[in-house]
Amino acid sequence: MNDLPTKYNFKEIDAKWADRWVKDNVFNAKADTKKAPYVITIPPPNVTGILHMGHALNNTLQDIIVRYKRMKGDEACWMVGTDHAGIATQNVVEKKLAQENKTRHDVGREEFLKEVWDWKEHHGSTIIRQLKALGASCDWPRERFTMDEGYSEAVKKVFIELYKKDLIYQGERIINWCPRCNTALSDEEAEHQEHQGTLTHIRYPFKDNPTKHVIVATTRPETMLGDTAVAVNPEDKRYKDCIGQTLILPLMNREIKIIADDFVDPEFGTGAVKVTPAHDPNDFGMGQRHNLEFINVMHEDGRINNNGGAFSGLDRFEARKKVVEKLKEDGFFEKVEDHTHAVGHCYRCDDIIEPYLSKQWFVKMEPLAGPAIDAVKTGKIKFHPARWEKTYMNWMENIRDWCISRQIWWGHRIPVWYDAEGNIFVAHDEDEAKAQAKEKHGKDVALRQDEDVLDTWFSSWLWPFATFGWPEKTDDLKTFYPGHALFTAPEIIFFWVARMIMAGYEFMGDLPFKDVYIHGTVRDAKGRKMSKSLGNSIDPLDIIEKYGADALRFSLIINSGQDLYISEEKFEIGRNFANKIWNASRLVMMNTEGVDTSTSLSDIAQNDLDLPDKWIISSLNTTIDKVSTAIESYRYSEAESLIYDFFWKNFCDWYLEIIKNRWDDPTTKQVARKVLEESLRIMHPFLPFVTEEVWQHLKEGNTLLCVDAWPQSNAKLIDQKIETEMATIFELIGSIRNIRAEWNIKPGEKIDCYVSTEEDKALLENNADLITSLARLGSITIEDKLSQTKNVASTVVGPIKCAIPLGDVIDVDKEKKRIEKQIADHTKQRTGIEKRLSNENFVAKAPADVIDKDKEKLKGLIDKIEKMQEVVNALKP
RNA sequence: GGGCGAUUAGCUCAGUUGGUAGAGCAUCUGACUUACAUUCAGAAGGUCAUAGGUUCGAUCCCUGUAUCGCCCACCA
Numbered sequence: 047m048n049d050l051p052t053k054y055n056f057k058e059i060d061a062k063w064a065d066r067w068v069k070d071n072v073f074n075a076k077a078d079t080k081k082a083p084y085v086i087t088i089p090p091p092n093v094t095g096i097l098h099m100g101h102a103l104n105n106t107l108q109d110i111i112v113r114y115k116r117m118k119g120d121e122a123c124w125m126v127g128t129d130h131a132g133i134a135t136q137n138v139v140e141k142k143l144a145q146e147n148k149t150r151h152d153v154g155r156e157e158f159l160k161e162v163w164d165w166k167e168h169h170g171s172t173i174i175r176q177l178k179a180l181g182a183s184c185d186w187p188r189e190r191f192t193m194d195e196g197y198s199e200a201v202k203k204v205f206i207e208l209y210k211k212d213l214i215y216q217g218e219r220i221i222n223w224c225p226r227c228n229t230a231l232s233d234e235e236a237e238h239q240e241h242q243g244t245l246t247h248i249r250y251p252f253k254d255n256p257t258k259h260v261i262v263a264t265t266r267p268e269t270m271l272g273d274t275a276v277a278v279n280p281e282d283k284r285y286k287d288c289i290g291q292t293l294i295l296p297l298m299n300r301e302i303k304i305i306a307d308d309f310v311d312p313e314f315g316t317g318a319v320k321v322t323p324a325h326d327p328n329d330f331g332m333g334q335r336h337n338l339e340f341i342n343v344m345h346e347d348g349r350i351n352n353n354g355g356a357f358s359g360l361d362r363f364e365a366r367k368k369v370v371e372k373l374k375e376d377g378f379f380e381k382v383e384d385h386t387h388a389v390g391h392c393y394r395c396d397d398i399i400e401p402y403l404s405k406q407w408f409v410k411m412e413p414l415a416g417p418a419i420d421a422v423k424t425g426k427i428k429f430h431p432a433r434w435e436k437t438y439m440n441w442m443e444n445i446r447d448w449c450i451s452r453q454i455w456w457g458h459r460i461p462v463w464y465d466a467e468g469n470i471f472v473a474h475d476e477d478e479a480k481a482q483a484k485e486k487h488g489k490d491v492a493l494r495q496d497e498d499v500l501d502t503w504f505s506s507w508l509w510p511f512a513t514f515g516w517p518e519k520t521d522d523l524k525t526f527y528p529g530h531a532l533f534t535a536p537e538i539i540f541f542w543v544a545r546m547i548m549a550g551y552e553f554m555g556d557l558p559f560k561d562v563y564i565h566g567t568v569r570d571a572k573g574r575k576m577s578k579s580l581g582n583s584i585d586p587l588d589i590i591e592k593y594g595a596d597a598l599r600f601s602l603i604i605n606s607g608q609d610l611y612i613s614e615e616k617f618e619i620g621r622n623f624a625n626k627i628w629n630a631s632r633l634v635m636m637n638t639e640g641v642d643t644s645t646s647l648s649d650i651a652q653n654d655l656d657l658p659d660k661w662i663i664s665s666l667n668t669t670i671d672k673v674s675t676a677i678e679s680y681r682y683s684e685a686e687s688l689i690y691d692f693f694w695k696n697f698c699d700w701y702l703e704i705i706k707n708r709w710d711d712p713t714t715k716q717v718a719r720k721v722l723e724e725s726l727r728i729m730h731p732f733l734p735f736v737t738e739e740v741w742q743h744l745k746e747g748n749t750l751l752c753v754d755a756w757p758q759s760n761a762k763l764i765d766q767k768i769e770t771e772m773a774t775i776f777e778l779i780g781s782i783r784n785i786r787a788e789w790n791i792k793p794g795e796k797i798d799c800y801v802s803t804e805e806d807k808a809l810l811e812n813n814a815d816l817i818t819s820l821a822r823l824g825s826i827t828i829e830d831k832l833s834q835t836k837n838v839a840s841t842v843v844g845p846i847k848c849a850i851p852l853g854d855v856i857d858v859d860k861e862k863k864r865i866e867k868q869i870a871d872h873t874k875q876r877t878g879i880e881k882r883l884s885n886e887n888f889v890a891k892a893p894a895d896v897i898d899k900d901k902e903k904l905k906g907l908i909d910k911i912e913k914m915q916e917v918v919n920a921l922k923p
Numbered sequence: 924g925g926g927c928g929a930u931u932a933g934c935u936c937a938g939u940u941g942g943u944a945g946a947g948c949a950u951c952u953g954a955c956u957u958a959c960a961u962u963c964a965g966a967a968g969g970u971c972a973u974a975g976g977u978u979c980g981a982u983c984c985c986u987g988u989a990u991c992g993c994c995c996a997c998c999a
Contacts, residue, residue, distance in 0.1 A: 052958090238997085245999080264999060277999095311924090311998065319999050328998075388997075433927070437994075440926055536927095537994065567993080604947085607936060608929080609993085616935080619947065622961045633958035679939090687937075687946075699963075706956090783954095783964055868943075871980095875942060878979030896940090903942070 050635060050743050054628035056594030059739045064178050064595075072753050073116075073183045075123035077521040084120035085529035086112060086559075087510050088184065089542070090192060092131035093166055094138050097176035099568040100535060102586040103606060105182050106599045107565060107682060108533045113183055113731035114677050117756035123526050124183060125513050127190035128170060132502040136456040139165050155455055162456050176587065181595050181734045183752065188522075190513045192505040193458065200512035201458045201505050202474050204553065209472045213410045216470075218340070219449055220327040223402035224392040225348030225362070230453035231392060236399050241389040245315065247380035248373055250276055253292040253301060260285075260293060260304070261380050263315035265387060266325075267373070268365040270295070271354045272343040273302060275321040277332055280306035282317050296378040297369065298355055305336050324403040342403050362400070407451040407460060407498070415445045417551035418544060427547060430563045430680040434539060441540050448545075450501045457499030465491050507545035510558035527554060531561040539564070563680050566609040568602075589617050596733035597621040603732065604686045623690060624736045627729065630698050631722060631740045637709040638719040647720045648760050650713065657813060659717045661772045662701045663763050665692060666721050670759040673728050686732055693725055700776060704820065724757045774806075775813055782821040796824050862918055869914050876907045 067073065075083070086108055091101060108124060116122035139162045140150055150158045170191075177184065190197060208214045222231040246267045249259040260276055273295050278285035289306045309328060310319050323333025324342040333340055343354040348362045356372075357365045373379040390399035419442050421427045422435055429435045451460060463471045463479035469486065471493065473479035483491050505512075510529055514522040528550070534543060543562055550558035589598045597620030605616060647663055655663075669692040676685035701721075708714045723744060730737040730751050741751035782797065799810060810817065810828050818825055879900050882888055889897065 050958095054959090054961095262999080266999090309998090314998060321999095326999080327996095385999095387999090437927060441995080444925095540995080605935075611935060613935090615948070618961070622959095625959065625961050629959035629962090631958085636958075681939090683937080691946090698959090702958080703956095703963090780964070871943065874979065876979095879942085881979060899940095907942090 050628065050632045050740065052632070054625050054736070056596065056624065056735065057591075060179070060181075060590070060595045060735045063735050063738050064181065067183065067750075067752060068178060068186055070750070071187065072750060073122075073124070073185055074187050075121050075185050075526070077525045079121040079525065081119060081121040083525050084112070084115040084122045085125065085526045086123075086531050086533065087125040087513065087529055088127065089532075089534050089538070090127045090129040090190075090506065090509060091173045091177075092134050093128045093170040093173075093191070094131060094134050095128075095173040097173055097180070097586050099584060099586055099602070099610075099612060101173070101177075102180060102598060103565060103568055103602050103610065104533055104535065105177055105180055106602055107563065107606075109180075109182050109599075109734075110603070110682060110685075110731040111531065111533075111677060113734065113752060114756065116183070116752070117727065117730070117754060119755065121525075122183075123185050123188070125188060125190075125510075125526070125529075126174075126177070126182075126184035126186065127188075127192070127509075127513060128173065129502060129506060130166075130191065130193040130457065132452060132454055132457040132499060135162060135166070136454050139456075150455065158455055179590060179595060180586070181599065183734075188513070192502075192509075196515065196518075197505065197508075197512050198458060199474075200508050200516055201500065202461045203517050204508060204549075205461055205500070205504075206472055206474070207553075208409060213413060214450075215408055215410065216405055217408050217447075218403055219406045219408075220325075220330045220401045221404050221406065221449075221453075222390060222399045223346070223404075224395065224397055225346065225400055226395045226397040227392060228346060230402075230404070231399060236390040236392070238388040239391050241387060243385050243387055243389070244382050245385035246370060246382045247316065248296065248320070249378045249380050250293040250296065250302075250320070251378075253294050256294070259378075260288065260318050261316045262318050262320040264320055265385060266366065267369045268350065268354075268357070268362055269322040269325045269343070270320055270369065271298060271350065271357060271365075272322045272324050272341040273298075273300075273320045274323060274333070274338040274341060275302050275305050275336065277305050277307045277310050277319045277321050278317060279310040279312045280308065282310070282312040284312075284317060296376060297372055305332070305338075307332050307335065326401055330403070340403060344400065344402070346402075348400060406449050407462075409448040409450055411445045411447055411548075414548040414552055415442050418442060418547040421547060421551070421557050426560065427557055428561050430561060434536065434562070434564045437536070438539055438544060442544060448501075450504045451496075451498040452501055453498055455499065457502065458505055459499050460496040462496040463493040464496070465493055503541050503545060506542055507549040508553070510546055510550060511554050516553070527558070528556050529559045531563060532559045533563045533565065535567065536564050537567075561680070565606060568610045568612055584612060584614060589614075593617045593621040594624060594735070596624045596735050600624070600686065600733055603682050604690070606683050620733075623694065624733055626694055626698060627726075627733065627736050627740065630693070630702065631726075631744070633702060634718050634722045635744065638715045641712070641715045641719050643716075643719055643723070645716060645720075647717070647724065648763065650716050650720065651763055653713060655713065655717070657768065657772070658701060658704045658816065659714060660765065661768050662697065662721055663717065664765045664768055665696050666724055667759040667761075667763045668769065670724070670728055670757050671764075674756070674759070677731070689725075689729055689732065693729065697721060697725060700772075704816065707819070726751060727754065727757050771809055774809065775817060778810075779817055779821045782817070782823065797821075797826050799826050799828050865914055865918050869911055869918070872907050872911050872914075876904065876911065879904050879907070 088108065089104065095101070112122050112124045136150075139158070142165070143150060143153065143158075143161070153161065174189070178186075205214065222236045223229075224231055243265050245263045245265055247261050247263045248267065248270065249261055251257075251259040262276060264270065276293055278289065280289070285304070288304050291304050292301050293304060294300070295302050304318075305321070309332060310317065319329075321329045321332050321338065322341075323329045323338050324340045325344070330340075332338070341353050343350055344362065345351050350357045350360050350362065350365045352358050354360075354365065357368060360368060370379065370382075391397065392399055419439070422429070422438060422442075429438065461472060461474060463473065463476065463483070465471070465483055465487070469483075471479040471482045473482060476493065476495065479493055479495075480490065483493055508516070511523060511527050514520060514526050516523055532543065532546075546558050550556060586598055593601075597617050600620035600623055601617045602610065602612075602620075604619065605612065647666075651660070651663055669688055672688050673685045676682070676688065702718070705711075705714050705718060726737045726741055726744070730741075734752060738751045741749075741754075778799075807828055810826070814826055814828070817823070883897070883900055883904070
């Protein structure tokens with residue numbers, strides 16, 4: 047039991063623990079806990095989702111903090127679940143139907159929804175399984191779905207509440223409409239493609255003087271049939287006098303006014319724009335601002351309707367030709383020129399999308415934004431890195447109303463019913479709506495429910511509290527709201543983060559979380575976003591298979607500064623490190639069998655320890671401190687570097703090498719064993735699988751590491767001086783090894799060292815054994831003055847601490863000059879700082895800690911200069 | 924067009940309150956040391972994009988320029 051297998055078999059280990067942790071239910075938080083709760087909520091992945099690198103990064107970050115907090119003794123709850131992802135999911139099922147040559151209209155709404163639910167039952171938990179394989183320590187029994195029963199209640203309640211508060215209204219808006227599919231598309235579904243089109247210039251004559259005209263330009267001439275104004279920039283001198291005058295719309299003979307609007311760019315085209323409020327999003331905006339008439343000239347299938355006069359019945363492209371012909375005939379045509387511009391295409395049938403006027407539901411956002419803005423302004427909610435606050439503020443301060451209705455079937459159906467007269471009844475269900483209608487009409491009337499469903503984000507924005515049972519007043523809600531942190535990608539700050547904050551204040555009266563960590567985007571080695579269509583994505587599941595889940599996690603995090611540029615070799619660092627942990631553990635365990643492990647490091651340190659033991663204990667405690675701080679400050683890659691350096695460089699490369707021939711010393715055994723144990727603890731959040739497996743062997747299966755304690759650092763065990771001294775010794779040994787090779791000194795031979803200060807002399811003398819054994823020398827002699835020989839040595843360590851004579855290599859004069867230059871630099875600094883400290887202005891204004899720091903620096907500089915001066919004085923050629 | 928970033932070794936990036944530039948890959952040199960070759964010891968490689976400014980001192984703070992990128996809105 048106490049031995050590790052020779053081979054680190056991550057596949058077996060990963061699978062074993064992923065399974066065991068879930069089975070033992072160790073990640074389930076208790077609502078009736080006495081511990082401090084720590085709560086994060088997962089950005090719910092789409093039910094259609096499969097784990098990609100972005101997920102892997104996002105969830106590893108969350109897992110690190112949640113495992114850390116759990117070990118620290120908090121009641122850690124990582125709320126988990128999936129999002130119904132309206133459009134994405136509907137697409138999957140529609141595609142399936144398409145294979146049978148059917149559309150959703152063929153099967154009908156009810157049957158179609160059954161199909162979607164069916165799909166969800168069979169395929170909806172793929173990503174959950176994958177998260178488990180990644181090692182995510184989510185609160186699995188609490189898993190939710192944004193369309194499960196209770197959650198749907200929450201969504202309805204929110205809609206009704208907002209409606210009652212007059213914060214939800216029905217209004218008109220331009221949406222993307224596909225005339226071929228006969229459906230509305232979201233902005234995400236409209237693919238903009240560069241398109242070689244034309245810009246047709248048309249003359250609009252003045253009513254009072256038909257010989258004069260204004261020229262407008264358009265890419266879609268047929269829309270002129272619905273024009274209700276011409277707009278110019280208010281600052282445009284060419285048109286200043288025309289503002290307010292009346293034009294005659296050609297072909298339709300409608301009187302339209304010239305209006306002034308800032309939207310118009312005087313530089314583009316003629317500086318005059320035809321305004322078609324019903325067929326263009328920008329014109330729609332102008333239409334609202336100027337109270338224009340909205341004339342819809344098109345049927346849903348793209349044919350011109352009766353508002354199009356002589357052109358009614360024509361298809362939109364046919365009409366385009368005919369309109370231009372007629373304009374030419376009637377003398378209103380000015381010219382046509384080529385024009386390349388982006389045109390929206392339907393993602394499904396690739397047909398050109400028509401901006402189309404329709405009725406939609408909206409949420410008034412401005413009243414909700416206030417508390418959410420304050421929360422960030424006052425620092426109650428913090429972004430990490432802080433710069434994202436600017437992005438957030440910029441959006442919040444210019445917030446626009448939120449269009450929440452979607453013309454699809456999969457989702458939360460809008461809880462609105464209409465009677466024959468179009469009266470609106472907002473209710474939880476049809477019965478309640480009927481009751482309302484009965485009250486109004488005094489009798490039973492037939493109602494029909496709104497066909498549309500709600501935007502997916504309208505359920506996601508309730509995630510931090512709806513998952514805990516809201517609107518019921520549950521124990522969960524009481525314990526786990528508000529939460530603590532949110533981890534997500536920058537592109538959904540608006541869609542999701544901002545809205546969750548608003549919902550938190552509106553419905554819970556409190557913020558949903560205190561910290562928002564925004565991580566980078568995962569890209570390929572060339573900087574392109576990873577995507578299926580580009581074929582450049584690296585599948586995290588492949589990496590898990592090939593390198594192990596720990597390797598995936600570790601490598602991702604250590605690369606996670608801003609955006610991550612990933613190629614497969616990047617995962618070697620994690621694989622190598624996990625392998626190193628395995629083998630170092632093996633070495634320690636082979637040599638410490640039967641050792642007493644009940645004594646803590648603090649107690650062991652009560653004994654009179656050797657320098658290397660003291661050093662590794664000090665270094666461990668320093669690392670524990672720094673890693674804890676780094677995790678709590680959301681600096682994960684730094685935390686990993688610290689762990690990596692400590693474990694690999696200090697523990698393995700130096701400490702384990704030093705003690706190689708001292709395994710019979712019981713104290714050393716204890717120290718090595720304990721340091722390994724503590725190292726496993728601090729490495730666990732980052733590499734949970736390998737550390738858990740080693741732990742089981744080390745502890746003979748008595749406890750699980752994932753629910754064991756995070757180590758407490760002991761300030762008494764940290765000795766900065768020892769750490770510096772050891773660094774010096776290591777540097778020296780490195781040099782000696784190098785020189786040995788260079789000068790072909792055989793192992794066991796003698797070498798002379800020269801030091802320049804008493805301190806260094808003592809350091810070397812006290813550790814002569816350590817140095818000779820590690821440098822594989824027979825012995826060293828230490829002379830205390832560099833000046834005693836003319837031909838001093840090649841390698842100088844630090845600011846001339848020690849030199850090794852190996853012939854006529856060093857030039858003492860040169861060495862002297864080098865140090866003198868350093869002294870000069872330091873002196874310059876010194877006078878600079880002195881000058882600053884004697885400046886009354888500075889002393890009066892600067893904060894106390896800045897002045898203290900200056901003073902400290904000054905003291906350090908003076909020390910340094912004095913020491914170096916000594917060295918120079920000693921250097922006599 | 925609006926907003927926000929980036930520019931440091933051949934590559935990918937650290938560098939947190941301004942004080943003599945760091946890591947990992949890659950390259951080269953050495954080591955077969957019985958935990959690990961997914962190893963160990965070293966070397967080489969940077970006017971910190973550019974031009975100014977503030978400062979005794981700038982990779983760091985301020986301004987301009989260039990190049991690259993992201994988000995939002997998309998131009999009749």
